[in-house]
Amino acid sequence: MIVRILGEGQFDVPQDAVTRLNELDAAVEAAVESGDAATFTSALAALLDGVRGAGAPHPAEALDESDSILPPADATLDEVRGLLTDEGLIPG
Template sequence: MIVRIMGEGQLELADSHFTELSELNKLDDELLAEMEGGDEAGFRRTLGALLAAVRREGKPLPEDSLQPSELILPAEDATLDEVRDMLSDDGLIPG
């Protein structure tokens, strides 16, 4: 799956990183709960951890690559309201 982190670029991650029990989905669930509870500190920590996991597990695509992104994640400095606007019922990561 091609993932874009806004303001950074694209990474390719294996589909196995998006299973129901994966680290990314667990972090996404935490992020959703923190947002719903208005936990700004938890939101910052978990968003950073989610993006760090994507960077660690993903393979960066060349900067001149124009592949369509299947998933778009917010920049690390995105506000709680900006991320809230990006959410689906499942959080940032579908599934």
Template sequence: MIVRILGEGQFDVPDSALDTLNELDDALVAAVEAGDDEAFTRALGALLTGVRAAAAPHDVAALDSSDLILPGPDSTLAEVRELLGDDGLVPG
């Protein structure tokens, strides 16, 4: 799966990392739903760190579309709230 972190670029995330990323996404959704800015900042940071740790940078010369787009680390709780779908940011 190709994941784009806004402002950073694309990453190739192996399918084996999706369960962990979904857990991190669940924590992010909970923080957004609670309106808890501190928990939101921690959860967003953990999700983005999880993507970076599990993935390899996608070839910058490739013109592949992203399967998933995540907000950048400076995104606000309100901005992420608008992006959330029924499954959070990470489907599954």
């Protein structure tokens, strides 16, 4: 799976990391739904760290489409609310 973090680039994330990323994604989604800014900030940071930790940088010269696009670490709760789909931010 290719995950793009806006402002940072793409990461190749192995399929076996998707379950954990979906758990982190669910925490972001719950924080957005509840409007809890403090929890949202820490949940988003954990999700981005999870992608960085599990993934490897995708070659910058490759023009491959991302499977998921994540907001930057400084995104607001409202910005992320606009990005959420029925599957959250991470499909699967």
